[in-house]
Amino acid sequence: MENENTPIKPIATNYGLYYALFSIAVIVILYVTNMQKNLVIGTINVLGTVAVFVLAIIAYKKTNNNYLTLGQALKVGLGTAAIGGILIALYTYLHYTYIQPEFIEAMRQVQIVELQKQAANMSSEDADMAMSMLDTFSSPGFISTISVIGSLIFGLIVSLIAGLVLKSE
Structure with missing residues (x-):
């Protein structure tokens, strides 16, 4: 029987x-x-992240008398993704602002070279707009925001699949 009082938080x-x-x-x-x-590290990162979400859902199911609905799995997965994603975004911002700002600059320089190659086919207004967008998209704040959004999307997908597999009939 489902226990509605089992906290997800x-x-x-x-x-x-x-x-x-x-x-x-x-x-x-x-x-x-x-x-x-x-x-290799990227693969380990993905597999480890999937494992954390699945283990969270399993832990919730165990505390809920081995009962799990798809909705509960999604809540657990998205809650885990939100909390983790926000903390990762905070660290990412600090990392690329203070610890390794040269990474952002190197990434910008590669994009500038690509943009210059394409500039011959662009108007000066389009080139200026592309440069402005490059500045926005290569900022630590934007990268941090995207990491939260990516975390939520990844958490949704993993918890949906895990919820479908682990749900109680």
Whole structure:
């Protein structure tokens, strides 16, 4: 029987913290090893993140007398994603503002080179607008905002799949 009083918040908070710590560790590992991208670390990051969401949903199901609805799974997953995503975004902002601002600048320079290659086919107004957009999209604040949105979308997808698999009949 479903227990309507089983709180989601403590589980979402705990697993949101695990998610944030795991993701921050990945960012730090990439920074310390001086890698921008690494397929192995990226794969571990995705699998670890999926595991955190699934474990959160399983933990909720256990505290709810082994009963789980799809709606509860989505709430747990999105709660975990929101808490973790906000913490990751805060760290990401601090990391790319104070610890590794050169990464943002290097990323901007690559985009500027690409933009200059395409500038021959653009009007000066379009080129100016593209440059303005580049400044916005390559800011630590924008990257942090996108990380929260990405976290929520990823959490929704994973919790939907996990909820469909783990729900009680």
